[in-house]
Amino acid sequence: MTEIQVEEPTEEMRELFGLAFAGAEHFADMLAREGELRGLVGPRELPRLWSRHIVNSAAVVPFLPSRGSVADVGSGAGFPGVVVALLRPDLDITLIETMERRAQWLSDVVAELDLDNVSIRRARAEEIKDRYDAVTARAVANLSKLVRLTSGLLRPGGALLALKGAKAEAEVEDAVYVIKKAKLSKAVIHEVVTSDDDVTRVVEVRRPKKA
Numbered sequence: 001m002t003e004i005q006v007e008e009p010t011e012e013m014r015e016l017f018g019l020a021f022a023g024a025e026h027f028a029d030m031l032a033r034e035g036e037l038r039g040l041v042g043p044r045e046l047p048r049l050w051s052r053h054i055v056n057s058a059a060v061v062p063f064l065p066s067r068g069s070v071a072d073v074g075s076g077a078g079f080p081g082v083v084v085a086l087l088r089p090d091l092d093i094t095l096i097e098t099m100e101r102r103a104q105w106l107s108d109v110v111a112e113l114d115l116d117n118v119s120i121r122r123a124r125a126e127e128i129k130d131r132y133d134a135v136t137a138r139a140v141a142n143l144s145k146l147v148r149l150t151s152g153l154l155r156p157g158g159a160l161l162a163l164k165g166a167k168a169e170a171e172v173e174d175a176v177y178v179i180k181k182a183k184l185s186k187a188v189i190h191e192v193v194t195s196d197d198d199v200t201r202v203v204e205v206r207r208p209k210k211a
C-alpha cells in the first residue's frame, strides 16, 4: 500500500492544539495509514488533512459549554468529534455514527488514542433518547434537516453547533420555520478565521432554558 503524503502542520497549528498536538498528529497518522483503505477520506483530502479537516473541526471549540456532555452527530472519520475530544478532555463526548464500518473506525481511533472521555453509539441520531449540553455536526445535512435530526438531543439550555461553509446564511434562512417549530432560539452565525485566512461558520441554535 502506498502512503499518501499528509500536509505538514504549521507552527500556528501546533500552537492551536497545544498539549493536544501529539494526539492530533497521531489521529492524522492513522488517517494517512488507513483512511483511504477504509473508505473514510479520499486521496485528495490527505494533502489538506490539517487545514481542511483538523483545523476546520477545531473552529467549533470556542462555542462549547464550559462543562458537561457533547454529542457529535455523523462523526464519519472523526470530524469534528475526535478533534473536540482531544482539545476538551474535560467534556464527556459521544460520537454518534450510523454506519457500522465508520463506527468501528471510531472505536479503533478512541482505543489507539486512549481517549477516555469518548464513547461511541452506532445509531441514527434520531433514535437516541439521551440529552446533551451541546450537539456538534459537520457535513451531515443542511440546517433544516439537521435541526429535525438533533433537536430532540438538546437539553434545556443546550446548543446545536453546526460547522458550515459559505452557504450558512442561506441555510439559516431556509431553516427559520423548522427552528421555530422545534421551539429553539433564533440561529446565530459565528464566523471563525481558520488556517490560510479561510472563514468557517459555526451556526448556533439553542434550546431555551425555559420553554
Ligand SMILES: C[S@@+](CC[C@H](N)C(=O)[O-])C[C@H]1O[C@@H](n2cnc3c(N)ncnc32)[C@H](O)[C@@H]1O
Pocket: 073, 074, 075, 076, 077, 078, 079, 080, 096, 097, 098, 099, 102, 123, 124, 125, 126, 137, 138, 139, 140, 149
Ligand atoms: C459526509 S459524512 C461527514 C462525516 C464527518 N462529520 C466529516 O465532517 O467528515 C456524514 C456522516 O454522517 C453519518 N450520518 C448521516 N445521517 C446520520 C444520522 N441520522 N445519524 C447518525 N449518523 C448519520 C453518515 O453515515 C456519514 O458518516
